[in-house]
Amino acid sequence: MSSDEEKAFLENETKLDEDFPPNEIHFCIAMDYEDLDKKVSDKKEILIVQKYTCYCYDDYPRQSNYFRITDNKPITNRRVIEVLRDNNFDPKCNHRFLECIYKKNDDPLSIEYEMFLGS
Numbered sequence: 545m546s547s548d549e550e551k552a553f554l555e556n557e558t559k560l561d562e563d564f565p566p567n568e569i570h571f572c573i574a575m576d577y578e579d580l581d582k583k584v585s586d587k588k589e590i591l592i593v594q595k596y597t598c599y600c601y602d603d604y605p606r607q608s609n610y611f612r613i614t615d616n617k618p619i620t621n622r623r624v625i626e627v628l629r630d631n632n633f634d635p636k637c638n639h640r641f642l643e644c645i646y647k648k649n650d651d652p653l654s655i656e657y658e659m660f661l662g663s
């Protein structure tokens with residue numbers, strides 16, 4: 545990393561930490577600060593599915609976990625993170641870096657979204 549890149553990285557981390565202090569969440573936000581307010585969905589209600597399909601759970605299969613997200617305006621990454629925080633979301637494995645929220649299927653009626661958790 546060049547020193548400019550390092551500076552930008554640290555600035556991004558500082559802004560994320562101000563909005564979501566690390567002692568208040570049990571996961572890490574690996575997003576650009578600007579992306580926090582990016583729209584995830586136009587729907588008023590979505591479900592975020594945590595699938596436990598990473599290798600950490602190979603020997604400990606678990607059923608998917610669902611988080612219900614609602615808002616009276618388009619749902620953003622920030623809103624999702626707030627709900628995850630308020631539900632004490634904790635991946636309890638090596639994959640604790642929340643990189644993005646995405647819709648897995650093309651069904652326009654589906655309200656299921658998934659989170660990408662990196663290590």
Ligand SMILES: [Zn+2]
Nearest residue numbers: 598600637639
């Ligand atoms: Zn894992």
